[in-house]
Amino acid sequence: MQDIRHFVNGAAFEGGSGRFGDVFNPNTGEVESRVQLATAAELDAAVAAAALVQPAWAAVNPQRRARVMFEFKRLVEANMEELALILSSQHGKVIADSKGDIVRGLDVIEFACGIPHALKGEYTEGAGPGIDVYSMRQALGVVAGITPFNFPAMIPMWMFGVAIACGNTFILKPSEKDPGVPVRLAELFMEAGANLGMDLKGVLNVVHGDKAVVDAILANPTISAVSFVGSSDIAQYVYATGTANGKRVQAMGGAKNHGVVLPDADLDQVVKDLSGAAFGSAGERCMALPVVVPVGKATADELRKRMVAEIESLRVGISTDPQAHYGPVVSAAHRDKIADYIRIGEAEGAELVVDGRGFSLQGYEKGFFIGPSLFDNVKKGMRTYQEEIFGPVLQIVRAETFEEALSLPSEHQYGNGVAIFTRDGAAARQFASRVNVGMVGINVPIPVPVAYHTFGGWKRSAFGDTNQHGMEGVKFWTKVKTITSRWPEGAVTGNSFVIPTMA
């Protein structure tokens, strides 16, 4: 069996913790490899490597740093099939969706190719007599990213793409459930440097592990910033601990995104959009749409009828089946947790219209599969409505009015994404303006913003005040220095004991 090792200072790194985690193939339910789990000692080695090269990397001019990103993007594209296969076999998402995961990460790398422009500072000539003021954005130093299992390519690239382009060196702690792709990305990053005649050892390091290494990252005094994406309780813990230790932290958490359907919506399109957004990637997306809020009884009844027919047409299969709409979930424990939520939903009085439990795929009986489920008449107070299920379960929460529909996502503990489906521009505009959620789609079921905009939710979906990628990412991974300079001409001026003003 293959071991997945840390990647430190440009090479595989054995480490001495002696601790390993199992990496499963969710299609077969079998362990396909083991991943090393670091302790603080392995982390220290990676941080030392990153710290050693950081000043030199920051001194590489931004255009050359951008060229590394161009070359890295080219290499990832050239290795797309291999990367998608690794991703699919460890995560369980179908190949086309695995490629989407990689491509959305590459979009951020493409944004990072424009880093010279993004890092240009500000300048005021003549702010006072002989005085010019300018500001510059400088790298923070050694920084870290801690990522979830559900986007093992995109989310690491969100983080290290921008951070490294800004002149930082990086420690990536990927999910221990699907760590294969992050290591391949780091190898390709080294290759990108080598192709340009640059030695990038230490610029991007991958340290695998669980809570022990996350705690070591949060305690390490050399690491100045931490970006985290995962579930909310852990995001809050990472935010609280990291900031208490003086670090800059952004920590994205869980989600429960609502799709509001107004009576005038194009239901044919809504049903297609909903099935992709609720069941794609087996619902394991923080921007999935697991809650649909039809407004009015007629809309709800019609939507439910069509949704049942749509669900019957869905094909659940192994992740390499090109006909499959979605594959297995990531682990047996996660499948059981989803099944448990379905049981709780029934017990708390929601109407289980389609039950995905008990689904089994011939020849893959040990795989972590679960069929699509649909609940109707889900109510606000129910636990299955309040909590994130993160599986292929769609919940219909009926609303009488626009105001009631607007209040549901607005009052929910999570505020990652939301969508409204309507043909009424004024209603959509009002909804977008008033809803208490960070990312809004208007007839767009999964409103993940493009890379040069920025990604981030509200409420318990994000801790900290700076989003991922776009100019918010550049802000997060840099600090501003402002210089006030005077080149006096003429006579010496007298001393002054009042605060300088430009008056």
Ligand code: NAD
């Ligand atoms: P998770 O919180 O279990 O793990 C995230 C990371 O934290 C992993 O690297 C993991 O090793 C580490 N970790 C696990 N337990 C820890 C602990 N006790 N202390 C410290 N670190 C720990 O999340 P997951 O199951 O990998 O990912 C799914 C979750 O991520 C969902 O809640 C989903 O909504 C969320 N997510 C959010 C976004 C977003 O941008 N808001 C994006 C993707 C996923």
